[in-house]
Every structure is written in structure tokens, then in C-alpha cells.
Amino acid sequence: MAEAEESVNNLSEDFLTITVGKQLFGIPVLQVQDVLRAQDVTKIPLAPPEIAGSLNLRGRIVTAVDVRRCLSMPDKEAGQNSMSVVVEHNEELFSLIIDNVGDVLRLEKADFERNPGTLDPAWRDLSTGIYQLEKSLLIIMDVSKLLENIG
Template identity: 35%
Template sequence: MSRQLATFIVDGERYGVDVLLVREALRSVPRTPVPLAPADVAGLVNLRGEVVLAVDLRLRLGLEPMAQDVDPMMVVVQVDDEPISLLVDEVGDVVDVDDSQFEAPPDTLAAELREVIRGAYKLPTGLLLHLDLAAAAQVA
């Protein structure tokens, strides 16, 4: 079975999510900090009157934060009927993948990544890690 994944880059790695769960991709908008929230909660954003939680995917994946002078991109996705904004380094394109290309998460992945990765698609352009949106959007 084939499906389409919307892709984005975080720390040089390419990730994908089901394109049907993506509402929009846009430049980062101002965020309101959430006091006492976990570090990976980047704040709340106002998207045309709708308050949306922003999750810093770099921190959620156990990576170094983005440089202060760099503006992240936002991928707004639906998780359990709620919009969540994922902060990513850059937005990619939509790719067609087939189940025959899918494999379990590589053993070489760090523990933080293994918690949020469903598996990997082996594509001619390299690995595409399939992100588990529910796990990635969950904050402690």
C-alpha cells in the first residue's frame, strides 16, 4: 500500500508524517511562553484566533536547541482532533512511500528518537523517519 508523507528536516535528518494530518506549514509566529511548562513546550501560538500548543521538536527528540538567531518553521498537525504546532528546522515536500520500503526503527537510533519513531522508509534519497505524532506531541 502506498501513502503520502509530508516531510521536514530537524538537525539534518528527514522526518515524515501522514499528509492528511498536516493542516499547514508556515514561518514561525510569535509564541507566548507557558510558565512551569516542560522545556520542549515552546509556548502557545495564536493561529487566526485559535490557540495552539507549540512543541519544539528538537528538544523533544533530545537534540540541541536551535540557535537563537534562527527562526524555526512550524508544521501544524492534527493530534486527537487538536491542532499542535511542531517547530522544525525546515519544511520539505510531500513524498510517496510504499509499505515495501518500510522497516522497523533502526537499532542505532537514540532512546529519545525510538520513543517517537514508527519506523523508517528506505528511499533512493536516503532514510525517511516516520514520526509518531501522538508520541511526539505528548509533553511530560
């Protein structure tokens, strides 16, 4: 993320906002490779529950991760829409299955805050910090941590 910040500018950073459950999350835009609609996913038996399966993204095999499960949220109801955000981690591609994708926001670094101490430790572990937006709070997702915590 350090490089990402520098390459934009030193004062602000762009985030892709996503929703999981009712919560708004932000992923640094430079980490995002792709945004996909719901894809056919091949299930991987015996894989950790967070792994939804794998899918073919233009000839590359991408591991799909169910973010709801990573965040210990209940599974989506049937028929509910989902989207995917493709990120790269350790030279492998992951497709994060989330509920919806929102805008890209440019946020001032000065506004970045640490997580409140009362945040669920599981969540605190998966985020770097928080931005206070007008209507809601934006939790910045630590994608690497999220993926490393699987399994």
C-alpha cells in the same frame, strides 16, 4: 494513520518531509493541518521545556512544541530559521516547530521498514519506522507519541 492509508490507497502513503537538525523526518500528510512560518509564540511559564508556548492560529489557540527538544537535540542557534507544522492530536491543535519543511513524498508501503534496533531508544519511541530514500533515511514521526511523551 490507518484511516489515512486507506483513504489514499492501500499501497502507498504520502509523507510531508521535515528536517530537524540534520535529520529528515516524515509526517503522514493527512495529519498535517497547516504549515506555518515562524510565529510569535507566547511563552508559558512553568510549562515543560518541550512546550515553546502558544500561538493564535486563525482564532484558535495552538500549543507550540519544540521538536528539537522532544528529540533531545540542542536548541537552534539564534537567527536560524524555523517552520511549524500544525497537527491535531486529541482534538487539540499543536504546532510542531521544526527547522524546515521539504517535499511531499509518496512512498510505497512495501518499502516501509521497522526501526533498526540500534536506534536511540528515545527516538525509536517517537517513530513508527523508516524509509530508505536515495540520499538519506526518512524517519516516520509518530506524532501522537511525540506529543504524549511531553511533560
